[in-house]
Amino acid sequence: MNQQxxxxxxxxxxxxxxxxxxxxxxxxxxxxxxxxxxxxAHAGPLHGVRxxxxxxxxxxxxxxxxxxxxxxxxxxxxxxxxxxxxxxLEPTNLPGWNQFPVRDKVAAAIGLPAILQNDxxxxxxxxxxxxxxxxxxxxxxxxxxxxxxxxLIIDDHIIEGRHSHGGxxxxxxxxxxxGRYCNTGQYGTAEAYVSATALLxxxxxRLEGGADTSVRNRLQSGQTLTPLIIAEEAExxxxxxxxxxxxxxxxxxxxxxxxxxxxDPEMVLLGGAMTFGRDTTRVGREFIQRxxxxxxxxxxxxxxEKITIDWASLGGDAGFIGAAGCxxxxxxxxxxxxxG
Amino acid sequence: MNQQxxxxxxxxxxxxxxxxxxxxxxxxxxxxxxxxxxxxAHAGPLHGVRxxxxxxxxxxxxxxxxxxxxxxxxxxxxxxxxxxxxxxLEPTNLPGWNQFPVRDKVAAAIGLPAILQNDxxxxxxxxxxxxxxxxxxxxxxxxxxxxxxxxLIIDDHIIEGRHSHGGxxxxxxxxxxxGRYCNTGQYGTAEAYVSATALLxxxxxRLEGGADTSVRNRLQSGQTLTPLIIAEEAExxxxxxxxxxxxxxxxxxxxxxxxxxxxDPEMVLLGGAMTFGRDTTRVGREFIQRxxxxxxxxxxxxxxEKITIDWASLGGDAGFIGAAGCxxxxxxxxxxxxxG
Numbered sequence: 001m002n003q004q005x006x007x008x009x010x011x012x013x014x015x016x017x018x019x020x021x022x023x024x025x026x027x028x029x030x031x032x033x034x035x036x037x038x039x040x041a042h043a044g045p046l047h048g049v050r051x052x053x054x055x056x057x058x059x060x061x062x063x064x065x066x067x068x069x070x071x072x073x074x075x076x077x078x079x080x081x082x083x084x085x086x087x088x089l090e091p092t093n094l095p096g097w098n099q100f101p102v103r104d105k106v107a108a109a110i111g112l113p114a115i116l117q118n119d120x121x122x123x124x125x126x127x128x129x130x131x132x133x134x135x136x137x138x139x140x141x142x143x144x145x146x147x148x149x150x151x152l153i154i155d156d157h158i159i160e161g162r163h164s165h166g167g168x169x170x171x172x173x174x175x176x177x178x179g180r181y182c183n184t185g186q187y188g189t190a191e192a193y194v195s196a197t198a199l200l201x202x203x204x205x206r207l208e209g210g211a212d213t214s215v216r217n218r219l220q221s222g223q224t225l226t227p228l229i230i231a232e233e234a235e236x237x238x239x240x241x242x243x244x245x246x247x248x249x250x251x252x253x254x255x256x257x258x259x260x261x262x263x264d265p266e267m268v269l270l271g272g273a274m275t276f277g278r279d280t281t282r283v284g285r286e287f288i289q290r291x292x293x294x295x296x297x298x299x300x301x302x303x304x305e306k307i308t309i310d311w312a313s314l315g316g317d318a319g320f321i322g323a324a325g326c327x328x329x330x331x332x333x334x335x336x337x338x339x340g
Numbered sequence: 341m342n343q344q345x346x347x348x349x350x351x352x353x354x355x356x357x358x359x360x361x362x363x364x365x366x367x368x369x370x371x372x373x374x375x376x377x378x379x380x381a382h383a384g385p386l387h388g389v390r391x392x393x394x395x396x397x398x399x400x401x402x403x404x405x406x407x408x409x410x411x412x413x414x415x416x417x418x419x420x421x422x423x424x425x426x427x428x429l430e431p432t433n434l435p436g437w438n439q440f441p442v443r444d445k446v447a448a449a450i451g452l453p454a455i456l457q458n459d460x461x462x463x464x465x466x467x468x469x470x471x472x473x474x475x476x477x478x479x480x481x482x483x484x485x486x487x488x489x490x491x492l493i494i495d496d497h498i499i500e501g502r503h504s505h506g507g508x509x510x511x512x513x514x515x516x517x518x519g520r521y522c523n524t525g526q527y528g529t530a531e532a533y534v535s536a537t538a539l540l541x542x543x544x545x546r547l548e549g550g551a552d553t554s555v556r557n558r559l560q561s562g563q564t565l566t567p568l569i570i571a572e573e574a575e576x577x578x579x580x581x582x583x584x585x586x587x588x589x590x591x592x593x594x595x596x597x598x599x600x601x602x603x604d605p606e607m608v609l610l611g612g613a614m615t616f617g618r619d620t621t622r623v624g625r626e627f628i629q630r631x632x633x634x635x636x637x638x639x640x641x642x643x644x645e646k647i648t649i650d651w652a653s654l655g656g657d658a659g660f661i662g663a664a665g666c667x668x669x670x671x672x673x674x675x676x677x678x679x680g
Contacts, residue, residue, distance in 0.1 A: 080642065138502055152602070159494065161604025162478050163646050171601035173594050173638065174516045186638055189601075254513050261511035261529075262492070262602050264501025298513065298526055302420065306503050 008331075009065060011073040011112065012324030013052050014119065015102075017041055017093030020048075022055035023317070024063035024070070025324035029130025031317065033063025045088075045097040045105070053109040072336050073114040074327035075106055076122035076319045083164040086116045113337050115330045119319055121158050121167055123312075124151025125329070126322025127269050132313035136267040140259050141312065142169055142252070143272035147183070148191040152263060158326065170194065172258045174251060193251035196227045196274050202244050203230060213240040231276045234283045242283065245276065249287045253294025260295070260303050271312030278311045348671075349405060351413040351452065352664030353392050354459065355442075357381055357433030360388075362395035363657070364403035364410070365664035369470025371657065373403025385428075385437040385445070393449040412676050413454040414667030415446055416462035416659045423504040426456045453676045457666045459659055461498050461507055463652075464491025465669070466662025467609050472653035476607040480599050481652065482509055482592070483612035487523070488531040492603060498666065510534065512598045514591060533591035536567045536614050542584050543570060553580040571616045574623045582623065585616065589627045593634025600635070600643050611652030618651045 007027065014021040016039060023034040035058030037051050056073070060066060079091020086103025088094065107114035117125070124141035133139040133153075143149035150169025152159035159166040170191040171184070179188015183197060192198055203225060207216070214233050219225060234241035256268055270291070276284040288311065296304040314321055330336035347367065354361040356379060363374040375398030377391050396413070400406060419431020426443025428434065447454035457465070464481035473479040473493075483489035490509025492499035499506040510531040511524070519528015523537060532538055543565060547553070554573050559565060574581035596608055610631070616624040628651065636644040654661055670676035 150602075154499065155497070157495070157497070159603065162606040163604055163643055165601070165604040165640060165643055168601040168604070168640070171640070172512060172598035174513060176514045176591065176594050184640070186640075251516065254516055258512035258598055259602060261505070261508040262490075262599060263499065264503055264505040264508070266502040300505060300508070300511070300524070300526075303503055303505055 008071045009069050010324035010327045011056055011059070011070050012320035012322065012327070013056060013073060013075045013106070014122070014319030014323055015039065015048070015052060015075060015077045017078065020052050020055045021320045022052070022059040023320040023324065024059050024065055025321055027328065029321065029325070031321060032065065033059045033061070035059040035062060041094050041097070045100045045102065048097070049105045049109050052106055056110050067111055070112055071338055072327040072331050073106070073110060073112045074122065074323035074325070075103060075114055075116050076119040076323040077102060077116065078119045081116065081118065081164055083116055083118065083160050115327055115336055117158070117323060117326045118164065120149035121151040121160065122322035122326055123271060123318035124153055124167065124322065125158055125325045126314050126318035127271070127312050128153040129325035130314070130321055131318060132269055132310060133267045138263070138265040140169060140256070140263060140265045140268045142270050144194065144270060144274040145272040146196050148195045149272070154263070154265070156329065169255065169259050172255055174254055190251060190255040194248050194255060199227055199230060199244060199248055200225055206240060206244070211240050214238040215241060227274045231283050235281055245283060245287060246290050249290035250294045253291045254298055256291065256295050256309065257298040260299055260307055264303060265307065268307060268309045269312040270309070271318060275311060348411045349409050350664035350667045351396055351399070351410050352660035352662065352667070353396060353413065353415045353446065354462070354659030354663055355379065355388070355392060355415060355417045357418065360392050360395045361660045362392070362399040363660040363664065364399050364405055365661055367668065369661065369665070371661060372405065373399045373401070375399040375402060381434050381437070385440045385442065388437070389445045389449050392446055396450050407451055410452055411678055412667040412671050413446070413450060413452045414462065414663035414665070415443060415454055415456050416459040416663040417442060417456065418459045421456065421458065421504055423456055423458065423500050455667055455670045455676055457498070457663060458504065460489035461491040461500065462662035462666055463611060463658035464493055464507065464662065465498055465665045466654050466658040467611065467652050468493040469665035470654070470661055471658060472609055472650060473607045478603070478605040480509060480596070480603060480605045480608045482610050484534065484610060484614040485612040486536050488535045489612070494603070494605070496669065509595065509599050512595055514594055530591060530595040534588050534595060539567055539570065539584060539588055540565055546580060546584070551580050554578040555581060567614050571623050575621055585623060585627060586630050589630035590634045593631045594638055596631070596635050596649065597638040600639055600647055604643060605647065608647060608649045609652040611658060615651060
């Protein structure tokens with residue numbers, strides 16, 4: 001590797017329904033500067049592009065670099081998309097941004113070659129390139145949030161899929177019959193059991209059924225039911241809260257079994273907004289232990305022993321770091337020209 | 341491509357529990373000569389290696405070529421294995437062949453550089469390189485037989501997995517609760533519903549339950565229950581036979597949904613010994629239609645429309661053709677040296 005490659009810089013932009021995060025990331029994965037601005041998605045995609053350019057400028061100011069120093073940019077976005085074409089198709093979280101050529105618009109706004117990637121794939125690549133899976137040959141990454149997202153990296157390849165739908169790990173079927181309804185329209189898929197939406201729905205059912213739980217006190221004091229409240233009450237000893245979190249862990253373990261038998265990855269990581277305090281809380285520790293236990297029970301013994309299941313390490317930065325990493329990968333594989 | 345590459349020849353060997361098939365395959369996938377000899381697995385692995393060498397010699401005689409004309413050899417085998425090490429670990433169908441360095445023993449016996457591949461992966465690669473998926477970017481291949489095997493090819497990469505267990509597509513979970521038992525020790529996996537073993541078990545249960553079926557006449561005349569008998573009676577109008585074959589098709593459709601959401605392949609192919617006469621029989625046509633229907637119901641609409649589900653085209657030759665193709669791939673990617 002020559003001097004120029006060592007010092008190459010990449011811009012990563014993580015476009016979300018609420019906020020845009022941007023960062024300048026060095027060739028070795030180190031973040032030199034970071035910024036976040038509101039998406040204001042309702043103001044339309046062209047306004048969104050200006051916000052992305054603003055986030056990029058702020059990040060570069062904080063890193064002390066200029067556009068001329070950046071080799072290429074990566075853009076991570078939610079929603080249905082055509083990755084090779086750089087198009088958003090019908091992104092649920094960005095209403096009104098349908099059929100929008102986001103990659104080329106951002107590239108023009110910032111004057112850099114750019115690539116588009118699905119946000120969960122980008123976060124997976126972030127963990128693979130610069131996070132917890134840095135030394136792994138392959139990674140299956142799950143994002144626990146409103147839904148159950150996923151990303152797959154094998155031998156430094158992002159499994160984008162033929163129709164930009166690769167790595168939808170939360171949409172394997174777990175219950176063929178009498179399966180729960182998932183918001184995407186399917187029945188019995190993992191996301192219908194493992195997601196904030198699923199946890200809240202399940203909890204509401206049990207509340208209506210008259211179950212005894214300390215969560216009632218929180219609701220009576222005017223609070224809204226959230227996964228955080230359920231996790232807090234579980235930590236304080238509420239049986240129902242713990243039971244439903246562990247039920248979710250059990251379904252997640254089985255979800256990982258299906259993925260492991262299809263892909264046989266070296267490592268499985270759990271990230272996203274709903275990670276129960278990870279190893280800093282009793283609930284977080286019991287959650288991942290329950291995931292591992294179910295996985296071991298259901299998986300071929302040789303794989304059950306060898307595949308590591310752990311927490312992701314980059315938190316909310318995985319998206320923009322991964323987006324920068326995807327730009328770097330595209331440059332290295334010749335899919336993107338080098339700027340300047 | 342230069343003249344030498346165009347005329348390169350590869351040897352493919354498909355090691356089975358009962359027979360060994362070997363073929364000389366040209367760089368463009370054309371089979372020049374083929375032979376089959378008994379494995380005589382009970383006589384031990386060293387005898388098996390001699391049988392493989394014999395099959396190879398016969399195939400070359402029939403192709404009119406000599407070892408010196410062959411660039412490299414590929415070996416497809418069933419059983420647990422360490423693919424990069426070229427080792428069989430504990431192959432169920434080859435009792436007594438445990439911890440056997442089959443790749444290097446075969447390479448030494450035939451005097452050619454050789455690679456080892458899982459038999460279902462090799463068959464998948466055969467269809468991808470020279471069969472029905474010849475023009476596809478990616479393929480998920482299912483082998484319907486005693487069990488439900490699988491292989492995944494993405495962008496000319498074989499998804500071997502970190503621990504040589506990639507592409508075990510028949511081991512996704514379809515029923516988390518009250519799942520049927522699968523011979524590999526898991527419950528509720530696809531193979532417990534979609535395989536000859538599963539069909540025969542399910543049929544036996546219904547026979548014991550007193551179900552009305554013309555299959556009883558076949559059994560009373562001394563025949564043994566096989567998937568072929570069930571398929572024949574279904575073709576002649578037996579309701580129970582058709583019902584259980586269609587039930588299996590439904591489970592297979594859901595199995596493919598889970599794989600499609602993880603991988604998003606361009607094409608899905610069905611091969612193996614239990615394909616119900618494919619499109620030549622009414623049962624075969626109804627089977628694949630039922631698979632497609634269940635898949636469409638359960639899969640994201642964009643994928644349901646775009647992913648093709650079809651019969652594989654190479655039949656029992658997919659294994660040795662694919663093994664030759666794997667050798668060719670290993671040479672082209674520098675994983676194998678070129679002989680001579």
